[in-house]
Amino acid sequence: MKYRYDLEKLSVILDTEMSFGNGEAKRWVSVEFPNGTTWVPAFRDYFYQLQLIAWCEDVKYPNGRGRFLVRDFLRDSVEPLRPGETREERWQGLVDKYDIPQRVGDG
Numbered sequence: 001m002k003y004r005y006d007l008e009k010l011s012v013i014l015d016t017e018m019s020f021g022n023g024e025a026k027r028w029v030s031v032e033f034p035n036g037t038t039w040v041p042a043f044r045d046y047f048y049q050l051q052l053i054a055w056c057e058d059v060k061y062p063n064g065r066g067r068f069l070v071r072d073f074l075r076d077s078v079e080p081l082r083p084g085e086t087r088e089e090r091w092q093g094l095v096d097k098y099d100i101p102q103r104v105g106d107g
Contacts, residue, residue: 007087009034050074073098 003014011032031039050070057066073094081090094100 069098
């Protein structure tokens with residue numbers, strides 16, 4: 001059984017029938033991009049990505065301030081949406097709170 005959640009630029013899928021060679025079907029999350037690429041994220045991937053992002057932010061904001069901004073941003077990002085709040089409204093709130101610049105390719 002698959003559960004699919006479509007966003008503007010990608011689809012997030014919870015698939016209860018995926019197996020990665022160990023013969024045991026488990027729930028796995030995958031991300032499908034518009035170009036057909038599928039990515040199966042893992043906590044190890046998150047760990048390495050976040051370590052590098054934190055390091056980069058520390059370079060921009062000395063004395064460890066950057067990694068704390070990343071930590072706070074992630075905490076705020078994963079909080080459940082308030083009733084009636086949209087993801088775009090949450091994003092705009094984060095943009096304002098953390099002074100996030102608009103980048104080419106952002107929406």
